[in-house]
Amino acid sequence: MEIIHKQDPALLALANLRDYDAVYGSFSWDAARAELDGLPGGGLNIAFEAVDRHLAHGKGDKVAIRWLGKDGSRQDLTYGQLAAASNRFANVLKSLGVARGEAVFGLMGRRPELYQAMLGILKNGSVFSPLFSAFGPEPLKARMTIGSAKALVTTDALYNRKVAAWRGELPELDHVLLVRTTDKPLPEGCVDLAAAMAEASEDFAIAETGPEDRALLHFTSGTTGKPKGAIHVHGAVVAHHVTGRYALDLHPDDIYWCTADPGWVTGTSYGIIAPLTNGTTMIVDEAEFDAERWYQTLQDEKVTVWYSAPTAIRMLMRAGKEVADTYDLASLRFLASVGEPLNPEAVVWSDETFGKPFHDNWWQTETGGIMIANYAAMDVKPGSMGRPLPGIEAGIVERKPDGGVTEITRPMALGELALRPGWPSMMRGYLHEEERYKKCFADGWYLSGDLAMRDSDGYFWFVGRADDVIKSAGHLIGPFEVESALMEHPAVAEVGVIGIPDETAGEVVKAFVGLKPKFESSEALRKELLGHARKRLGPAVAPRDIAFRTNLPKTRSGKIMRRLLKARELGLPEGDLSTLESDEKK
Structure with a gap:
């Protein structure tokens, strides 16, 4: 099997995780928590760690989000501007009576208003639940019904096409806040978000949330029945921050681009939270995939860390290496991939095309953050998910007839990938489905439902789903x-x-x-x-x-x-x- 070795001294010197064994052996989540500031009163809030704490460290003028409109427009939001805008949104929610712990859903593409809204929702102590804008009416309705949506923030175009017809069937949905993208009249019973934000104050006292207070509700599909709402808490920000630093090798001076849609967990955990807590400048491109536009963006924005998906990588492969060769991509320092197994051919292709391989990693909606990864200073085995993050104990287990499990230690033995519970971003439950949640655990393991193998070097290899998902x-x-x-x-x-x-x-x-x-x-x-x-x-x-x-x-x-x-x-x-x-x- 081909191994891609890391021999570049400059890369090794920059890597956040240069000595995997030493860091893994000494790591503690308490120490990782100490890297964050915490609220002045001692609590923990994702939005504060992502944005406001940087202002206290003199970084309010640094660009947090560089937004690229599909029409060619551009907008820079500094950390200071993002703090002010998210405060305005939090004040809008407060004026509407949206309370702490209530769910606010976001249905929008990659628009600045969505990022401001998410942070404002968390500052208010409410729960943010993202929705994929390409969903049809039925999946949207199902998720908002399960999540007892109190409010929805979306565009007028999406609302008219996908929500208006059934809004009345959700009695708890009191407020719909619309970003105006058409010249049609404001729909009855909706709020013009821009007008409401203009009247709101830029000052807001962040809710005194604690590590175990609910923050995020991510929906994932199961083999039977309705979608599952995975509950995540504000303490998850500890894992978002440290995994962004170790698995994605984020540094404060990075220009970072995560291509994931914000309607999915990757687009939230690593398209918003992790890059902001690590103080990077992140690229947000409103447009959908286009090989030449992507390469132009990588070149013009001088992207240093690029996090994408195997599907997109395979589409780039189909476009051909010769397309990539016409652009200056020398700024790229680290490439990572997630969402599905990255086939070995794609890893080798990227190494040949960019001079660097894509580093695959593995996690789930339920884990909330990256659990297994290929690191910047680690040899890459094409096709492997890599090795567990510091603070994560992973194993291969076999289910027993009595409902328990047995760990399998033989190299390359096929079994179910399992993790020892206790990391901060682990889901705290499936909403309204306690029994379904309990079935995810046995004999001190979280059972992922993914089949995998572990080799003699401790690298894990994805095989497939154990169910029909x-x-x-x-x-x-x-x-x-x-x-x-x-x-x-x-x-x-x-x-x-x-x-x-x-x-x-x-x-x-x-x-x-x-x-x-x-x-x-x-x-x-x-x-x-x-x-x-x-x-x-x-x-x-x-x-x-x-x-x-x-x-x-x-x-x-x-x-x-x-x-x-x-x-x-x-x-x-x-x-x-x-x-x-x-x-x-x-």
């Missing part, structure tokens, strides 16, 4: 949510949804549909169902393909066997068929 372009998609949307169509009798390999996205969604007796399969109906799903779910979640089946494989209890659908689709071994309906086995 689909990982497409870094997004987790629950098959049940897709199946439910398709079942709403009058022609559909039953549905099974799986993920199938895709060269660019990693996996894409494919649905197998059984029709009701009076309906016949046709290309027209297939397109109609695809359109129905896209309208309900949005393009990020809807299936890319639909196949009609007379009989879907089911257990004797009637549960569709997604595992068997996938095996048959991909030509894999079908495994144990003992629970399969007898008619299906014939």
